[in-house]
Amino acid sequence: MKNVVIIYWSGTGNTEAMAEGIMEGAKNEDSNVRLLNVGDAKVEDVINANVIAFGCPSMGAEQLEESEMEPFIESIASVVSGKNIVLFGSYGWGNGEWMTDWQERMEKYGANVIVDGLIINNDADKEGIEKCKEIGALLSTK
Ligand SMILES: Cc1cc2nc3c(=O)[nH]c(=O)nc-3n(C[C@H](O)[C@H](O)[C@H](O)COP(=O)(O)O)c2cc1C
Numbered sequence: 001m002k003n004v005v006i007i008y009w010s011g012t013g014n015t016e017a018m019a020e021g022i023m024e025g026a027k028n029e030d031s032n033v034r035l036l037n038v039g040d041a042k043v044e045d046v047i048n049a050n051v052i053a054f055g056c057p058s059m060g061a062e063q064l065e066e067s068e069m070e071p072f073i074e075s076i077a078s079v080v081s082g083k084n085i086v087l088f089g090s091y092g093w094g095n096g097e098w099m100t101d102w103q104e105r106m107e108k109y110g111a112n113v114i115v116d117g118l119i120i121n122n123d124a125d126k127e128g129i130e131k132c133k134e135i136g137a138l139l140s141t142k
Contacts, residue, residue, distance in 0.1 A: 003048055004033045004139050007041045008055030009069040014090035014123045015055045021129040022053050022088065025136025033140075038068045046076045051084045051114075051139045054106075058091035058098040073105075081110030084142040086135055087117035090124070114142055 004026050010016035019035055026033045036045060038056075046052055056069040064070045087102055099117040106113055118135055120128045 002031045002050045002140065004031050004051045004053075005041075005045050005049040006033070006035045006053040006055065007038055007045065007072070008036075008053075008088075009038045009065045010055070010057065010090075011059075011065070014120070015057045015088070017124055017129070018088050018090065018118070018120060018132045019053070019055050021124070021132025022055075022086075022136040022139070025133030025138075026053075026140045027136075028140050031140045033136075038072050041072060043075055043079060046083070047079050049083070051086075051142050052080075053086045053088060053135070053139060055088045056102075057089045058094050058096075062094055062097040062101070064098065064102065073102075077109050080106065083111050084114050084139075085111045086113065086115055086139060088119070088132070088135065089117070090120050090122060092122060114138065 008019040023035045056064050059065045096119050
């Protein structure tokens with residue numbers, strides 16, 4: 001059984017909707033898929049997973065959310081090496097810089113980023129949710 005975990009932060013629900021789409025796409029008979037708000041996630045959830053999706057919107061000035069997501073990502077720096085991961089999140093008015101920075105950071109930690117981070121402007125439309133499901137399906141094959 002493959003362990004897939006999706007760990008996210010969302011203030012107004014846009015990234016949460018993406019996380020739910022990814023979960024939908026990842027579900028199959030060979031995968032145990034868990035969806036965790038970052039406030040409920042532990043370093044062990046990352047250690048024990050085969051594949052991890054991390055989600056966070058662009059906050060601050062092109063940064064991760066600072067009170068929960070940023071410290072969580074810092075706390076897993078030494079355990080993600082060699083793990084298959086994907087990143088996703090919603091953004092408002094920016095150019096997606098937070099996602100490229102985040103991806104570079106995870107690669108520096110040694111994570112295997114299996115596909116470029118999925119970014120969606122504000123709330124995902126039907127097409128956006130389909131993209132989330134596709135990412136989920138990809139996760140469950142890794
Ligand atoms: C405090 C704050 C800072 C933000 N900073 C950025 C930013 O730097 N760049 C950007 O594109 N969007 C920014 N946004 C917009 C959010 O990324 C956007 O509203 C997103 O859809 C929120 O996702 P959520 O519903 O998952 O919280 C910011 C929003 C807030 C509330």
